[in-house]
Amino acid sequence: MSISTVSARGDKGRAAEAYAPRRRTPVGIEAGEQRWKLALYRGRPGGDPWRTASFHLEGEPGQADELRAELRAAGIGRGRAVCALASPCVDIFPLVLDAGSPAALEQQIVARASEQLGYPLAEAVIDYALLPRAAHRAGSEGVGALVFAAPRNRIQPLLDRFSSAGLAVDRILTPACAVAAGLSGEPGVRQLVVFSADEATSIAIVQERAVLLERLLPWGLQRLAGRLASELALPIAEARELMARLSNSAQTGEPAPAGECRGSTTGCGPSASANGTNDLDLAIEQILGPALQEIAQEAAACLGYCDSFLQPLSAADALVLGPLSHLEALHLLLEQDLGLAVRQTAPPTTRRGDFGAAFDLAACCALWNEPDGREAEAGGRAPGRRDGGEDR
């Protein structure tokens, strides 16, 4: 087991530069169990500043050559990388610890984490972030920490595969950690952030760019497309395309195209009748409804749980990001269940390119800056990895 420490927040001024593009940005990776998306920011004047590539893992490892070829074709070379692990394999849980030295905090985390994890502690990679003092309950002397744990046997193969393709992953984050760094971070404002990645949906509570709580659900674009494919008897590729177009049509206000409705008993698209379109919408709503409902319920639970151990504060709004951010049904559910105004916001990264929402998370990772060493937590601890992380 290894604990690597700390990150703690609360300094709004410096965090505003979290997405400031650097001279040489790393490759950003959204890594799921089966799909990887990569983005590299090349801030050259003229032309598309982004290079993107997606890679679908099939079968056993050993596709380093293919991955390399894919990266070369996309104009992404070797180099450093920052990865967001968009997978439900990451366990995230908050702890309230007794105040003490970093070593004492880590001892408490080790002791408490072994109770929380469903596998031996020795097989986990653990890191934690101290929560900002502003989020703590008034008068509380405890220290809030959010603990992230992932099975080592998931992390190591990932690193090996990227390494064999020439990418040295310097940092592995969760989707919320990657996205939160780019939010406005107004003081005293708590936000619900829902980011639908390819294989998972991250639901997070964010305050002043610090993630207070995060949950990773197995519902992502891939699984929703799978459900559509099975219900509508579509090939998975077409179902994915339909999902993407549903999002786009929701964005532009146009109906879903006709070609994607093969197998549907009702017909759809511009050539279909208005009733047909409504029928397809209804059918899709029925198919995707339970998953979207689960997302909304989990969001409500997160908000409630957050208020139970931190200073209660109503979330100002809900930000819906990622490939599914345009789904009307998701917006409606969040508004109805949570009573929050839903803002459909693209991460700041997308302002620099035009690749749609598919590579949002990878782009956030590519522009994710290392934290400033002075950015210490309210408790006065200097951030730093205890066991070698700072050597890089």
Next chain:
Amino acid sequence: MTAINLVPPEVLRERAVRARLRTWATRLAAMLLALLVLHAGLSRFAAGSDREYRQWNGRYVALRGAVGSAEALVQERDALLARRGAIRTISAGEPTALLLDLLGRALTPASHVTFLSIERCPPAGGEKDQARGACRGALRLRGKASGHREVGEIIRALRESGAFREVLLIGVSEPMAAEAAGGVEFEVVCNLAAD
């Protein structure tokens, strides 16, 4: 911002060690390359210097040989000049035989010479001194005569010979031993005339 990292620390440590090794290896390689370039440059420079040294050394040996032969010539010349000077001095002086002949004719039958010396200018520099008139030869003689009249005759005869620039009587003395016989001792210096 929440800056967690789920990369195992040992991986980061290993990577840092590798990076450090790579850095040092690169530095070492760069240093070796620099040393090689330096060595090549110095070798080339040394080869050029050696070639130049050999050339100059050859010229120096040749010049030294030439200078050595010139020194021998100079020494031979000096020796010849010394010989010539001696010959000139000898040949430029009054012939001794002539002087003795004049002296013999100037002496009276009752007088005789007890000491005779001919002083000449030294051979080296003599030529120059003679040219300036600083150095003149002289005939110094001492003798005995029967009386003062005879001494006067001898001096007059020497002056009349014309071989001397001047004839000076240095002194006439009458020794106790010679007094009984009526004789006197005299000393005369005859400065030789110029060449």
